[in-house]
Amino acid sequence: MLQIDDKKNRTHSRVPSDAKEFHETTKRDALRHLERELERLIETAPVDKKDAFREEMDSFAKLFGRFLQEDGPSVAWNRIEKLPPGAVKDYSSLKTPTNNEHIRSMLNKLVVVKLNGGLGTSMGCHGPKSVIPVRNDLTFLDLTVQQIESLNKTYNANVPLVLMNSFNTDEDTEKIVRKYKGFQVNIYSFNQSGFPRISRDSLLPVARKYEIDDNIEAWYPPGHGDFYESFQKSGLLKQFINEGREYLFLSNIDNLGATIDLGILNRLLGETDGVCHEFVMEVTDKTRADVKGGTLIQYENKLRLLEIAQVPNEHVDEFKSVKTFKFFNTNNIWAKLDAIDRVLNEGSMNMEIIVNNKTLDKGLRVIQLETAVGAAMKCFENAIGINVPRSRFLPVKKTSDLLLVMSNLYSLKAGSLVMSPQRMFPTTPLVKLGDNHFSKVKEFLGRFANIPDIIELDHLTVSGDVTFGRGVSLRGTVIIIANHGDRIDIPPGAILENKIVSGNLRILDH
Template structure:
């Protein structure tokens, strides 16, 4: 018999129709919480890692094309973009020329299918909040579905637990807030529980490329597919060099105890190790969340573990209503899909260019993506044409929410191709044809306007 809290949580999940595999996975982590597991990875337990670069790898063109023909694509698409004030799938956000993330992803895949004569199924892992909007938007792409495979499968949900006693929280004011997603590590649980893993194997697919829908750099590139197939690895992650903007994020390391590769997230780093986490010379690589998985190896690992991969626990403490700090503290039990790198013996890392990691987490990122820093060609792949990526810091009081951001760029993003940085404090509206050159800072105590065709230049232009 389980504890009272676990029994209540289990009953709540059963009543909500949550998949049995997901319930047992949740129970596994609940027991870890009960025993005081924090999921922390101390600096003393890990060493830095090095890895090969894709630039130095030779991949035969036919081998690359063959690998793509045996690959399926999964996009994680459960996010609403709530941090930017959105209440629908974040991937529906307009990026360029009237095209959303979803439009560009669909067209990238359709182009690759034609180029390589590949089936290349595209499947979205949606949440119950993003499913309807996403499927409606994809309806315009009649050639996208692959016979015998769905266009989507749903991520699971689990109850938030009261921090004080681990009982599932009750919040009658908004019952939806009693639930949370289990982190993107749920992709493996959902693949098994929905039967999609078996379907893919039955149709002859060997590999799956998994990435985030808000990263348009995450194209199922044939060269990377060929490298992964040739490596014989059961699991691989694309990594990039960390930059100052990644100081607070996770990184790869090697565990001293058994030599396995690990992915240490910020939430798994003890406070006393914060300085080591931010040390870009010591821990040089972070994850793109672009994953390559051997489907047969994944099935075997799940079968051996009765469906529970045993990814490291992430104990995330929040308020039951994230927007109201007066509401009770809850624990959200999460896992990271990249953490599966430690599950598979022989996992690999490969360093890729920053062009494969273009995540949009804030409107700062969105401004760069909408600007002329990138071109989008006939293959719908982002091509960085600026010499460097500009650093953007927009005043959160006026630009954090997409609707407010859009009001201040009514004629589109300024030219950022020659920009090093843009820092905006105060309320500025930008006219058509504005160019940013070098390092630019704008300050205002009242609403101001940048006139059309203005060239804003800073010290780097001097």
């Protein structure tokens, strides 16, 4: 006869709570061990740097504690609501002011912030990405300074430029900024945090001492969501509020479309709808090229940013759908300065943690905990999106983007790129350049005698060992593929329209 062991059964019924208790204990242990290691790390800091370093490590410990507590996706998919009417304003509904005095008064309430923490290594360049020449030998930073100076001169205004550097870019940027001394722009900079990378196996910091330069691989800048806290710690937030400034406009330094927009500024400071919008995210229509970009959702009665990393695996295809989620985040953000101060002081700044897994050169697997600046949207009152034209999103991440901004598709006007009126469509061509021969800026430039005419280009794919002579025109869809061991030289003055050029230079109609 089957015997039932009551005692055994009772033990089994407690398994779920035992498992939960075990997880809670291991989490508490992990946090305790981490805090002990951070304390050792703080002891290695020079006396005059110790307090600031402790504050930074406390911020990191808080982030790590949150990482341990978070279980599963931060968004329950079935609780995502439809965007309410008016959540995303149409750019065409904005009015651009014409009264110079009114514009000057608005500009004097604005601060421009550029995220300048990235290096140009992915494009084969040394030093900050912001110093890569992108047009007429002018760098991202040159163009930014020109744009702001042009507005300051035109309206006799005083818009300051603030650069958020990382430990990777700080020293080089400080040297470069000196050349703008004679310009009519006040330039400030501050450093975002430097956090220790965590071993994926032990959950302990890889870093052993304070000096980042001695072991740069052990440290990382924790994403642009770190902006708010670092900005406040730098003292600049308070300084600008005391000067009577009200809003900041923040964007990536490599987005050449992110210029000061008087229509948006007027919506915030001039012709408001009777509501104080503490946070505005510029979004633009999603295309097939942007399916992985963050989007806007309504969740728990708040507008918020949804990133692909937060999406449960079974819903990734839905997230990428252009029909379901029409917009994506350009990372052009407008935020009210005193609201940032209030949210930070209340301790209610809460951004989803992005877990970035990396493997270092010696095979050590590490975790970086990061946050995104747009994820703070849900912490502010009356946040809205503005659906801006594609021209306000012109990032240069690869040499294929560089080809577009260097071409006759654009002209340069007071530091801003303006699309040629000869272009029939407002969209930019889709350009794909092979990684092996075009990914590094120096090699890319060496393959073009000058940048082809692409006013009428829709799509370009280039793969393999291909060079372009002077005065080439590309129109419609052009595909050029040099097979391994072959080389294709497009002759000077060639006009390629809807052509496929293959390994032995056969030219076919597309």
